[in-house]
Amino acid sequence: MKRLLLLMMLIWRQQLKLYLIAALAGAVIGILVLAPSYDYINAREQDADALSSIEYMLSQVKDLLMGRISQNNLLLIIFYAEIGAMIGVLSLGLYKVIHHRFMPIDRLKSELDKDLPSIIRQGEGPYLEFKSTFRWDLAESRINRALEGVVLKTLAGFLNSHVGGTLLIGVADNGEILGLEKDYQTLKRPDQDGFEQALMTSISSNLGADLCSFVHVLFHVIDRKDVCRLIVSPSRRPVFLDQGNGPKFYVRTGGATRDLNIQEALDYVPGRWKRLK
Incomplete structure (x- = not known):
């Protein structure tokens, strides 16, 4: 729990820095753009200045940098700085909402456009892994719950x-199509629906119910054998797996999955989730 809290604190710190930068950028825009724009519009209404808008704004910025500011103008600049800061923060929040909604859709569409046999021929890699079965031990011809882990x-x-990434179940490490028949036999409902239900129950119980929406389950038939295709989107939070010896934090490194020690996790998490939430 302490480990998780420490990681979450790092994420929140990164988020705060990001919003502070957005607020500062908005404040600068408020000072250098919004305030001079207001002055220019006011001057044009009174026909007090024949300068173009760009020339007028540049002159105002020059006066600001030279310190030639009246008390009224200073208050106006502070006001527009505050307005700009709020716009910056709101713009960042809106961008993140839109980006996070459409990014998974784009990634999923891109993955669905790929031909599965072609993917299998490429072999395992950083974004693709094969598993022969979900819970059936081919070597011992029995159910082996450790395989679910x-x-x-x-x-x-x-x-x-x-x-x-993408995980294919029913495919051997060498790309041979094994199918899901053995796994089906271990289920109360020996079909695709029963397999998906068992898979989602395992994810919900061991990783978190909120993560089920990040795992998209598809079934394909190759050589008359079912293959389960799991298209996994990046999570919006750090994911831990506890298999009885304490929660572990796993990441993909090359074509393998390994758990990070506490220092590695502390270094990894802020860079991974600084744009999320």
Whole structure:
């Protein structure tokens, strides 16, 4: 718990810095653009100045930098700085909302456009991993719940990554299509719906119910065998997996998934989630 709180504090600190930068940028725009614009419009209404808008604004900025400001103008500049700061913060918030809503959709569409057999022929890599089964142990011909943990570890690594990834279940490491028939036999409902339900229950119980929406489940038939395709979007929070020996933080490194120690996690998290939430 302390580890999670420390990581969350780092994320919040990064978020605060980002909003402070947006507020400062907005304040500068308020001082250098909004305030001179107001003065120019007022001057034109009174026909007090024949300068163009750009010339007038540049002259106002020059007066500001030279310190030639009246008390009334100073109050006006402070007012527009505050307005600009608020606009900067609101603009950042609006951008993040829109960006976070459309980014997963674009990524999902891009992934769906890929041909699955072609993906399998490429082999495993940083954004793609194969698993032979979800819970059926092919070597011992029995249910092995530890295999679910291996799948969850991969999902956690993709969720914690910057771009997510794809996990194919029913495909051997060498790309051979094994199918899901053995896994189906372990389910109360031995079909695609039962498999998806078991998978989502495992994700909800071990990673968090809120993360189910970041894992998109598709089924494909290749050589008359079912293959489950999990398209994983990046999570909006750090994801931990506890398999009985304490929560661990997994990330993808190359074509593998590994857990980070506390120092590595502290270094990784602020850079990964500084633009989120």
